[in-house]
Amino acid sequence: MVSLKTTLHEYAARVRLFRPNARLYLITVLITGISMGVYQLVFNFYVLSQGYDKALLGKLITTNQLTALLLALPMGYLVDRVGRKAALVTRSVLLAFSVGMIALFPSVPLFFAMNVVFGIAQSLSAVAMAPFLMENSGEQERTYLFSFSSGLQMGSAFVGNWLGGYLPTWVGNLRGFDPTSSAAYGGALLAISLVATLGFIPLIFIRPAQGQQTRHRDFAPLAYARKNPKILGKLMIPTLIISIGAGLFMPFMNVFYREVHGQSDQAIGTLFAWGSLAMGIGLMIAPPIADRLGKIQLVMLTQGLSIPFMVMLGFAPYFGISALAYFVRMALMNMSSPIYQTFVMEQVEASARTMIATLYSMVWSFGRAFSPSISGWLQDHYGFNPVFGIAIVFYAVAVSMYWVFFLRSEKQPISH
Secondary structure: OOOHHHHHHHHHHHHHOOOHHHHHHHHHHHHHHHHHHHHHHHHHHHHHHOOOOHHHHHHHHHHHHHHHHHOHHHHHHHHHHHOHHHHHHHHHHHHHHHHHHHHHOOOHHHHHHHHHHHHHHHHHHHHHHHHHHHHOOOOOOHHHHHHHHHHHHHHHHHHHHHHHHHHHHHHHHHHOOOOOOHHHHHHHHHHHHHHHHHHHHHHHOOOOOOOOOOOOOOOOHHHHHHHOHHHHHHHHHHHHHHHHHHHHHHHHHHHHHHHOOOOOHHHHHHHHHHHHHHHHHHHHHHHHHHHHHOHHHHHHHHHHHHHHHHHHHHHOOOHHHHHHHHHHHHHHHHHOHHHHHHHHHHOOOHHHHHHHHHHHHHHHHHHHHHHHHHHHHHHHHHOOHHHHHHHHHHHHHHHHHHHHHHHOOOOOOOOO
């Protein structure tokens, strides 16, 4: 059995292999993660504090994801021409801009407009991030870089979620507002938009990676899909099913804990913070486990084990049980995400990576684009029970697909 000391030494050796560009990108991940951790917690409460219902909230989330879906193709084309660096810088600026505008000019038309801008930023990130990490890593440290990046994002979200639970109270006390008023929530969003503007600074110092291709003449994801339907179907369909399930409940977890379990903003922020930390730890420890079990084996094992905890999360009668299940489910379900994304990117040649990242982004956004609107309607009419029930079924189907597509006959290679 490999000792913990040996594993940690090996992990540290892989991290030391991270290239300068990757390290600069990780600084931006840290800054943006803190900002978006606050936004994730506060935005829903901000909209509801304006007197709007959860149906509108679901439509706003859908607008965000639908924009990311519809613009994935043009963004992929754009990224291949302007380069990953320009795309990532633009993404950081758009995120800060959209959050700041939401805080300063609250209205339904602006909420929709800024969720479109937010969706553009998400689309740029989704299309550019994976190819950027592939170009700025070697085979030895690649899996570790993907997981470390995701883990750092969750670790910084831990800080952001915790701040999000207290920031409206601090703003309210400073300005004489009620901590749960729209003015307090808006002040918190404005503060983190200013922090988010710092995210583009490290990216400015990124240099073109050796052998990087920033211009391609053959960006044609749909043509590639027609030529390789079998491999793309196997790689993308489970992600689609997961995205549909996730879109039903994940954007509404803060509302769930407030309405079903009667928790305060501070308690929910602390819960989200520890959940992000649990996810970050899971992401960090995933690479050495994947080295020993195999990438797909890890994906199926962790996502399969997360389902019973998802049942506890949605249906436990006590907050403590639900909160514990939330921690475990977050760690298990998400630790495999960068591992699977690495696996997907490894299936294609370097020139096709932006295209594959585009298709992956479209599939992930497709489910999450429509689920929140459906979920918001279900919540208003039937509560959260059917939301969690449907999501659990989708997750179980997706995990079964991993076994059918990749593990049922391990001797059979993935054919293109």
